[in-house]
Amino acid sequence: MVKITIDGRPIEVTESTTILQAAKLLNISIPTLCHHPKLTPFGGCRLCIVEVKGMPKPVTACTTTVSNGMEVTTYSPYLEELRKTVLELILSDHPNDCMVCEQAGSCKLQDLAYDYGIRENRYEGERRIYPNRDGNPFIERDLEKCILCGRCVKVCDEVQGVEAIDFGYRGFRSKICTNYEEDLECEFCGQCVSVCPTGALTGKQWKKKGRKGGQVEVETTCPYCGTGCNITAHVKENEILKITSKEQTWNEGWLCVKGRFGYRFVQSPERLKRPLIKRNGKFEEASWDEALDHVARRLSEIKEKHGADSIGGLSSARCTNEENYAFQKLIRAGIGTNNVDHCARL
C-alpha cells in the first residue's frame, strides 16, 4: 500500500493505482476526455494534468501511478490555464455544430467547453474536412468531430478483439481509419459508439429522433441471449429510440450488435404478439390455451402413429439456461426422444 495526498487529503491505495483512480476514491474530479475506466490508459488529451511535488512539470493523472509520499495538486490557476489552452486547441479543430449535433447534451467536449467558458478561441485555424461519409447501416462516423482520443480504437481492440479501426496518417492529418479507408466492415457491435465522448460516432438508427429531452430511461434485460446483458432503453412516446448500457452493470456497459442495434422488432407491425393456428390454409389468431392444446394433441398423435423418434426439438439461444433445461426435459422425458438440439451449436 502507498500513502499519498491529493489536494491535501491523505489516502492509502495499492501500488498500481493511478492518480486519477485515487482521486476518484476521494471524490475529487479531474477533467478527462481520452480516459475510459475500462480501457488501458492512453494519455492523449492531456486534460488530466496534475502537479506532483518535486516533478519538474505536470504529469497526466490517468497514466501516472502513485508512489509513496506523493503530494498531488489537481487544481491551480496554472493547471487551469494549461487545460484551457488544450481545450482551445481541440475546439479550434472542431466544427461549431452543437446546435444540430446528435450528441449535444451528452457530449463530454461540450460539457468541458461549458465548464471552462470557452467562447473566443485564440487559436483559430484550419479545420480537418472529410466530405465522405461511411455507407454502413449502423454507425455514423463524422470524423470532423473526432478528437482522436483513441477510445474507439481501444474498445474495438481490447474489449471486442476485432481491431477494425486504428490511427492513420501523421500530424494534423491524423485520423481514425478503417482498412484502406473503405466503409466500416466489422461486427457493428457499436462499442465504439458507446465510448465516443463526442458526436463523432453516433447510431444511424436514432438520428434525428430527438436528444435527451423528453426521453425516459427504462432499465431492462436484453432478450437476445442467455447472457442477459443489462440494457437501458431510451423511450420517448412509447417508442424505443436507442439502447445503451451503463458502466456499472455486470456486463460493464458492453453490448453486441444485436443488443445495441437490434431493438426495432419491438415496434415492428409484423411482430407476432399472439399465437397463430393454420386453418384451411390460412393463419388465424388463437388464444394460448387453444394453441398449446393444439400442439399437445398433434404431438401425441404423431408419436402414437410414427413413434417418438419422428419428433425433434430445436431450442434457441434466446432462451435462458433454465428454459433450455426444461425444453430438453420435455423432449427427452416427456416425448421420449433424444432428438433435441440448439441453434447455438451450429
Add this chain to the structure above:
Amino acid sequence: MQKNNIEIRVCMGTGGIASGGAEVLDAFRREIESSGIRASVRENCSTHRVGCRGLCAKDVLVDVAIDDEKVTYQYIKPDMVSRIVKEHVLENTPVTEWTVGEEYHNFHKKQVKVVLSDCGRLDPESIDDYIAADGYEAARNVFTSWTPEQVIAEMKASGLRGRGGAGFPTGTKWELARANVNDDKYIVCNADEGDPGAFMDRAVIEGNPHSVIEGMLIGAFAIGSKKGYVYIRAEYPLAVDRLRLAIREATERGFLGKKIFGSELDFEIAVKLGAGAFVCGEETALIASIEGQRGMPRSKPPFPVNKGLWQKPTVINNVETLANIPYIMRKGATWFASYGTEKSKGTKVFALTGKIMNTGLIEVPMGITLQEIIYDIGGGIEGGKKLKAVQTGGPSGGCIPADMLDLNVDYESLAKVGSIVGSGGMIVLNEDDCMVNMAKYFIQFTQEESCGKCVPCRVGTKRLLEIMERVTTGQGKESDLELLEALSASIKVTSLCGLGQTAPNPVLSTLKYFREEFEAHIRDKKCPAKVCKELIIYSVIEDACKGCGACLRACPAGAITGEKKKPHRIDPEICIRCGACFDVCKFKSVGRD
C-alpha cells in the same frame, strides 16, 4: 628490389558511391590487373573500399598509401585512375595537381576521431579488416575475463553519455537494466536517425558496422541480454546491407550466436527496418514499432529499462553511443574521459552543413568552441559572407547567434543558451538566411512528423505553423509574438513525448535572439534576409535599365513589359517573385526590396 606495401583506399560511403566511388575502385582494380602492372607491384598492392571520412563534398576521395606514406586525392573520376597508377603507384611520384589541398588537412587537424577512427580506413564489408585492427578483442576480453559489474563500472567511469539526444549516462542505463532480473532482456540499437540533415549514424554503420555490433555485444554482456535489435530506417539501403553482412560474418565467426567466445552466453541480433517516421526514434514509439504496432509513444514511467520491448527490460542505445564502446573497452575509461569537459566526456560526431566551406561529418572533443568548429575545421563561411547563427540539435534544438562563438560545445553549455547537442546536426547560417523562415521550416517538419496522439503536439504545432506562415507572408499581427510564446510554453509542458516537448524550441530560441527579424516581418512587412517570397518586391531601377529585354524574356509569369532600349517595368500584381529577372539582369538594374 624490395617491394613496398601499397594500399589504395576508395571512399565508398553513400556520398562516395553517389560521386562514382564504385567506378573509381573498379578502374583501379582493372588498371592494376591489366597490362602486367599486377606483376610489377606483385602481391603487395591492395585496393580497399572504405567508409566516409567526412568531407563528402570532395568525393571521390582516394588514399594511396605506400608503406606509411599516405597521399589523398580528391574529386577522382575513373579516367584519372590510370595516371595515378602509372605515376604514383609504379613510380612513386604523386600526381600533385589532384591531391587534396590545405583545407582537407585543416579540416582534420582539430578533429579527434574515436567513433570515426576506423571509418575511411577499414573495408566495412570485411570482418577480417576489422579483426586485424583489434576488432572484437574488447568483446572477447569482456566475455572471457570480466564481470558485468566491472563492465558497467568501466562505462560509468568513462562518463559516456547517450549520443541519441538526451545525453543519459550509458553506464547508469545499463546498471538499471542489469538490476532488473528477467530471463528475457533486450538491447536495441537506435539507428532511426530522423533529424533532417543528420547522417552521423548512417556514416558509422556504413563505415564500420562491426563497431556497433561489438558495442551491442558488450552491452548485452553487461545487462544480461540474449537478443538484440537494430532499428534502422529503410531509407539507408547501403547501411542496411553492410549491417546485415556484418551480422552474418560475425555469426559465422562465432562472435554472435551460441556460447560466444567459449562462454555459456548466447546473443543474436535482428535487423528491423523502420519506415521513416521521425517519431519512431523516440524510444517508446520505437518499441511499439518493433512490436508491429503503430509508432506512437506512451507515457514514461515505466521506462524501457523496466518495461520495454515485449514488456521486458530493454536498453535502447544510439548507434554512436554503441560504436564508442569497443574503443572505450580497448583503451580504457581514463583514456576516453581525458577528452571532453567535466560533465561531457569524449567526442561527438556532428553533421556540419549550411553556409560553410567544408560541409561534412566531423568528430570533435566535447567542449571545443564553436569558433574552432566553424573557422578551423569548417574553413569559415561560404563566399566570405557574415556568419549569422548556428543551429544545433535539429527540430528539437535552437540557434546560437554569431556573437556567442566562444561557446563550448557540450551538453551543459548548449542547454544554457537554449539549444541542445541533440543527435549532432549543426547548420551554419549566414546573412542570407532568414531566421523566421528557418524556425518555420522546423515547425513544419515536427508538425508533419507528430504521431497525432496528443493534442498540444498534433494541433498546437499546427497552430504554431500557421502563425509562422502568417508572419512570413506579411500577415502577421503584433500580438502574434505573444501568442507564439504562450502557445510554445504550453506545448512544451503538456506534450506527451520528447517530440512535442521540444518542437517549439526553434521558434523560442529565434524569438529570443532574433526578435527584431520577427518584428521586421510583422511591422515593416520586410524580410531582412530577402528569403520570404511574399515580402520581396522586385522592381526595375529605371536609370540603370538598358532596355535589353533579358528580364522580360526570363519572366515566367509575363509580369514584365517594356520596349527595346527603354526602361522596363514589373507589374507587382502579376510578379510571382521567382527572382528570374534579378538573376538574369547583367546591369544589376532589377532591385529587390
